[in-house]
Amino acid sequence: MVNIGSPRNGWTVGADGGVDLRRAPAEPRVVTVAARPQTVTLDLTRCALVVVDMQNDFCHPDGWLASIGVDIAPARAPIEPLRRAVPWLRAAGTPVVWLNWGNRPDRANLPPGVLHVYDPQGRGAGIGAPAGPRGTPTLQQGSWSAAIVDELAPAPEDILVDKYRMSGFFDTPLDSVLRNLAVTTLLFAGVNSDQCVLSTLSDAACLGYDVVLLEDCAATTSPAYCHEAALYNIAQCFGFVTDSKLLIGG
Template identity: 60%
Template sequence: MTDIRLQPVDDLQPLGASTRNRWSVSATQANLVRPPVVPQPVTIDAGAKLVTFDLARTAIIVVDMQNDFCHPDGWLAHIGVDVTPARAPIAPLQRLLPVLRGLDVPVIWLNWGNRPDRLNLSPALLHVYKPSGTGVGLGDRLPGTGARVLERGSWSASIVEELTVESTDIHVAKYRMSGFQDTELDSILRNLNVTTLLFAGVNADQCVLCTLQDANFLGYDCMLLRDCAATTSPDYCMAATVYNVNQCFGFVLESSVLTAALAGKRAAIAEVNAP
């Protein structure tokens, strides 16, 4: 007969960085059964379909809403790019992020954050932003502010001040257009027990799309928040991005539709928790 003697539950201690993925252990036991996650289904209109997803296993990834991409004194503006489109996601994100936080949805800031020595950047990557070998590219000092372009810890790489960052938010530095390449993003999401990802930020046709595609390839369910994403590329690039996400990689929806659905979810939760 198998000996199934167990210590009292009170003797077991939680082990794991996330409450969503942890063991319970003691000197003589290891309980690998994770705590159950109560589903929180939300149904939204994603255009061609009504989509139901589990809010309890959802996170939002906000990509590159940084000074160098979105601020009038940042890098893109310095090289002659009109950053007005890149600022368009600020207002809808200001409305959406507090609602998501209030429902315990993790907010992940996925930002360029290069090493000071740039040893994690290949010549091929540097060439994209400095094709002639002259001018201001990744890691070079920006005239005026003196900040190094997209270097971790610099003003250039900081999130624009119009977007509030909370202490509970999660930060991931990336060094490629895809936030999954050479980063800890996938490990973090798996520790959070997340299966559905909401995507926002800039540029929609570059870093947002590359990250979303890799997420799809890794098996995550992907939703692009159309009004919370933007690009400084020509309009047809955004149109192609929306088409390809809908066709191949997930769903596209407006944040106002999501916010309305979440308001209903919050009301339902409040009713359940009412004395």
């Protein structure tokens, strides 16, 4: 017998050359958690945790955001809840996907509208430009700036996906990766809750995934009302909002 594909989505080829298209069922890991607008029951083996933009340029004192005068304390708030939740979810059989800005050095796939967000005065700053005390290129693939903060170092089995827009689904392999993981429900965390997290979550809902935001694992450096509006719209229009402590029981 030869396995073709991933353990979560693979075929078996027998010695006689016959192909078995059945996927081996995973033993369900069921939890029920209080959420808004309704209590939800999840099979953690059919979930994936998508952690958005917990990277140095947004969450480290030497990163780009801090270098332009933004208070990054809110962006660091999800670190401790994630340090508790991520190992628990891994142990439950839930894949962990780290979704970060990681742009091409030549920025060839970025239109003016995206570049303008990070360089509104057109001064040659923003994406790809050196920033902060370390002078590393802002949000550039492979740089310290784009790396996940040390406190949340990924495990070898985790999956890293680079993104180039507010939504992690546009121009990336994220949807293919998630479908190959055979997941139907996405747990969301990261920053900013009202920007990249919300954009990716809403696209996920439009693509047919069930979506759940872990509120204590998500934050924004925007004004507080932006975060509250994101929570309202997620629970009202797209899916559910809960807390990681309710999920993991502590």
